[in-house]
Amino acid sequence: MSQRTLDRRTFVKATGAGTLVGLAGCLGGSNGSDDTDSSGGNGSDGATNVAIVYPVAGLGDQGFSDNAQEGLMQAEEELGISHSAGEPDSNSEYADFHNQFASSQDPDYDLIIGLTFDQVTPIETVSADFADQNWTLIDAAVEGRDNVSNISFTEHQGSYLAGTLAAHIATEGFESETVSASGEGVVGFVGGARNPVIERFEAGYEAGVEDFDESIEFRSAYAGEFNAPDQGQSIAESMYSEGADVVYHAAGGTGIGMFEAAQQAGRPAIGVDTDQSQTASDYSDVIVASMTKRMDSAVFTTIENVVNGDYDGSSDVQLGLADGAHELVYGQEIGSAVSDSAQEAVTTTREQIIDGEISIPETVDE
Structure with a gap:
């Protein structure tokens, strides 16, 4: 498989473009049986036909999936594509959705997009049977397929910045009109299901904390799934009750429960994937910052x-800070309370990462 770097100008152009929210073409509903084209047609007008298979946690997570959907809707508006979507209820349905889209002749899909590590095996299996069908897997990689392109992210880089901020809060304390932290020297991390992608989040976050101050206590727990807000709340409640000054999540919809716990504890929290002080605005009073991951731009x-005829089925692209794929953005409501020293440290650290001056682990065992 070839390794290449995505043209940064192309990616930055996408990150700066406006998006629309909403999905008009949903394959599946509750039982995965209905195939609806967003344009009301079947692609006979010459439009590029795209299918996307969302993770089980699905739309409404106020982060990962919703952000990917924005990229799809941007493509509909700006590129005139037609699209359908699959929303599986369990991991066992992934292969069925990919097989159904690949088998379809009305429309005949020009591209099928899969999201997350859980779709590696289903795409690996189905793509072997449909050599003429183009896939792109985002957030993971399928090896050895000429008809599957891959886009992954350097989550450990962006999470290192989140760790830098968390370390400052854990040592300096934090005070806003809605939340406070006294600088107990404890930080927390809530993960969804454990996989290599989520471990990159944790590894980078922990490294950012420890490189600033090794004496800070680091606590981590996984819910085991991405759509369990009650479990996320329970985990975060335990962390806050045990002195955590701030907690960061990489848990999809499960992370909404972390924000609930932060509100109850009156402590700050760090969001993920999008600026969650905007996309999960009910919790803007506790979201001090978010580590964004531009799924919309990748989609x-x-x-x-594909529309421009530039699809490369053997490509393996990894996007990071230098590409604008990640940023640490401060919360709309309480981000202004972040100290100057913390903001300066984040800015300096970001530049050092881009310049290759900081080595960041990708696994928790490194």
């Missing part, structure tokens, strides 16, 4: 490549 860019 839009890969569709744009």
